[in-house]
Amino acid sequence: MSLAGPETCVSFIYEISCFELLTPEEKELVDSRSVLVNYKKGENICKQGSFASHIMYLEKGLVKIFLEGNPKDLILSVTPHKNLMGLQALYEGNNTFLYSISTYTESVVRLIDIQIFKQLLKQNPLFAFRIINILNESTSQSYGRFFSLTHKQLHGRLADILLCLSRKIFKAETFDLPISRSDLSDLTSMSTESVIRIMKDFKDDGIIDINNKTITLVDVPRLDRISAKG
Amino acid sequence: MSLAGPETCVSFIYEISCFELLTPEEKELVDSRSVLVNYKKGENICKQGSFASHIMYLEKGLVKIFLEGNPKDLILSVTPHKNLMGLQALYEGNNTFLYSISTYTESVVRLIDIQIFKQLLKQNPLFAFRIINILNESTSQSYGRFFSLTHKQLHGRLADILLCLSRKIFKAETFDLPISRSDLSDLTSMSTESVIRIMKDFKDDGIIDINNKTITLVDVPRLDRISAKG
């Protein structure tokens, strides 16, 4: 087994900054051609297959980006605030959303006209270069997860997700989990029952602690070993 | 089940064109700062984890791009000629190869200095925009495969790969397969024995025909149904 650890993360990027690469006029253009939208917990931000007329920037909140399947979805990423979403819609000839996005918490999203966004890319190469970096970062994480889900068994996969949530999303060893067991199962590609059982295993072994919605990673090195072993 | 069909493909892109977006001077720069290297069948082009000093463009041949695992690899993509490889190394702060690449057939690779490539991206926004499109196309396919490998069972996964090889790589219903059963297993994330058994199933059911290394997809609609059903 290889590819353990941070590469298997579910998050896109900690926080991205790209707009500071724009000129004042370009920033103003973005402002004038974008809108802020508020979403309540559990709401859909975009729907897989529908037409994509804008790029989304998560100003505030926590969301999941997922492929809809029958009967089970596949969560591609849990994305915290300050991340761009829906960049794949830039791909010419595919103006539909590849995935659905919905919120875990109250969120604020900036919707940026996709034509404006394309224009910025074409006129500001440093901005374009930054976007390339962002896409590559996200691809790297995606490959790590790909490996985790296809080559590790249940305990390793759940360890990966718990470590990632702790390190990348909540940045703490104790955190309130707004993600249900069922969503954890969509994230790890296993049944909800298995998530529950393995969480209990971890708790019984003193690796994690569970108090209602609050999770504490008690023995991180052990989780790392479980992740590495697969 | 959803996400069947072409989205689950193993190939990067049919053929990409990006260099025609360069000015004559830029083209010359690329020529002067790149070298052509010949590889024999089965050779390594790059090795996961090693330092990446160049972007690779496959002029001729067929290769696999894969994550190395123990004991089994995960093949991310089978890539035909006229494709860029190793673009993830553009990501600043990660100058190592995310994956290994090795050849299925004799191949010719152009190695382009990564600094030159970055310079082109930063000075030629249309070129950068094209690269963004290429990255997005590859991400789209990657998501489809992600879903296929995690949510479909063996027959569906193998059907996906066979359809993709036929449609995207060999562009014919009959083709000589330079890919071993063991590699097909790394491609579908299953055991080699399962690949062999399911190939036999398909043959017994008159869905495909196998003659030595030559594969014929006899009943494509049926394969599509198997792919869609999962």
Next chain:
DNA sequence: ATAAAAACATGATGCAAATCATAATATAAT
């Protein structure tokens, strides 16, 4: 406050697919 609906939990059963074992073909090497 009370009912209704999610979410969480746990045991019993069944099955898909890996693993193991062994052999038959190919392909490559000397």
Next chain:
DNA sequence: ATTATATTATGATTTGCATCATGTTTTTAT
């Protein structure tokens, strides 16, 4: 040509995990 090595093939066994069934707790709605 002849051995050696890789690839393909098939059956027997095991196992990891999903599914099913049922119950409990927590959250949401009225």
